[in-house]
Amino acid sequence: MTRYLARRLLQTIPVLFIISVLQFGLINAAPGGPLRAYLLDPNISPEDVKRLEHEYGLDQPLPIQYISWMGNILRGDFGRSYFTHRPVMEAVSERLPATIELGLAATLISYLIGIPLGIYAGLHRGGKIDHVIRFFTSILNAVPHWWLGLIIIVLLANTKLATGVLLLPLGGISTIGKEGFDPLDFLWHLFLPALMLGTGGWVTFGRYMRSETLEVLGQDFVRTAHAKGLSERVVVFRHVLRNALIPVVTLSAGIFVGLVSGAVIYENIFSWPGMGRLLYDATIKKDYPISIGVLFIFTILAVLGRLMSDIAYGWVDPRIRYE
């Protein structure tokens, strides 16, 4: 296990290397180059910019620039914002918790809804509820969930205007003007964005769980379990569920990457103060050090998510051996 882990960790190094080269390329492709923010500053003349470029080594060949850039990244220095001049890492780490909280909540929701729904549909194949579930998941699979989120916000806002009752917050992470951290208020704000972000996940999990349950139900060991007189509950939980869970675990990595990508659009719609929102705001202002710093952290999160799901894969399926 330790050896497998070590090897998997080593395998992520070339991936991160190539991605860092791509991102370095992006920084240099940005119009105006790294000193762009100073080009419009009346206190700094074009000659000063030239001199600064020389002093900062920005006139060096790109490979040499890359090495010093990478050295800084390894020390946790992602540069500074063009506008606020704050270190990128400071701005990003401020936003990281909100994104992780939203992502975890969405993952939890997709497991909690998708797995029971899929198993139920699989166990009652062809029944009325199975048809209803399949109908709605097919539709939900095609509808952009962020659009659904918009519609819900508009409905909530209109109910508020009509009746004065605010069923769910329209955005943000806490009620404005509230002092300190209130867990209930936080959960109240978290619910809708997490539900919307998690919809893609539970629909996918539900569909896979259903077909996987059907597959497992046809296996000999399920018949054996029934034959030796085990109760339905034990058969379902001990034998069917555990085997049917395997694809869910493999899918989790993809879902996690999707959640990270999706964070940008959902955080934007729900004014969630996470990294996605930061990336959006920074990119609008063409504050590329921040955008690219966020992209880098997103990538690392995605790589870690994949790694974790590989490990979990062996945990749910004892037939997988790490050698």
Add this chain to the structure above:
Amino acid sequence: MATVATQVAASPGTKSTLDALALKGPARSFWGDAWYRFRHDRLAVMGGLIFLFLCLLAIAAPWVSEHITHYDPNRIDLRVNYALPSATHWFGTDEYGRDYFTRIVWAGQISLSIGFLFAAVSLTIGVVLGLAAGYYGGWFDDLLQAIINIFNAIPFLPLLIIIGSMVRLGWVELALILSFLGWTGASRQVRGLVLSIKQRDYVLAARTVGASNARIMFQHILPNVFSIVLVIVGFDVASAILTESSLSFLGFGVQPPTATWGNMLSNSLSYTTKDPWLIVFPGIAISLTVLSVFLLADGLRDAMDPRLRQ
């Protein structure tokens, strides 16, 4: 296999159909058989018809706006802005008084063009690389898998946002960038299939009579992965439409005044209290298109799956 057999045996009426098929009907080819099953899948046929209709509507967008709605998609008339859906403006008008239905139809042309161009380019890359990797294996396969791992680690939407802010993207550029990022799924599926096909006897037979690698790949293996490719086209078209709409919604995709479903939605957000209809129609257009493609692709997959053959 067993489940299909029991199902068939259990449902009355199927047996006589089976007999009729087996005894009286002429022998059917793979495609004939697939077509037969596709025709009998009501949801798939419905999806196919809706999708066909949407495609025709998109192709005929100039004709529709000239002869049916009589509006130009970008013609501004402030006297009629925020009109509600009515007989003159089917979907109402937006804040500039532009006819919303006409704009939706023109936007469909862009979305579907992006979808098809993406499918064509990404599948060409994906199929060729997947075919070669599955067929040759070895270092080329390892290299390709490593590259796919790298691509899969990149969060696309954030990257597209950054690219979109650096370069102004038209629909062609957008489709090409999406293809460059999105070919990995197809190549992995094709590779998996080729790995099993290349073990078959007819490949060995072709090699024995001296066929070249290229001939074996393109003449003998490619036709056998074609059915999977057709299904991937469907899912590719849908995913490109969804990605484009997200990107345009965030403001980094195709720019106004060119209408796309995504930028129409983004625009409608400023007028939700004044005219909530503006937020409804583009979303329905996206959902209907994607749903019809999914139904069609699902149906094609079932129809061409030899294990479900009756």
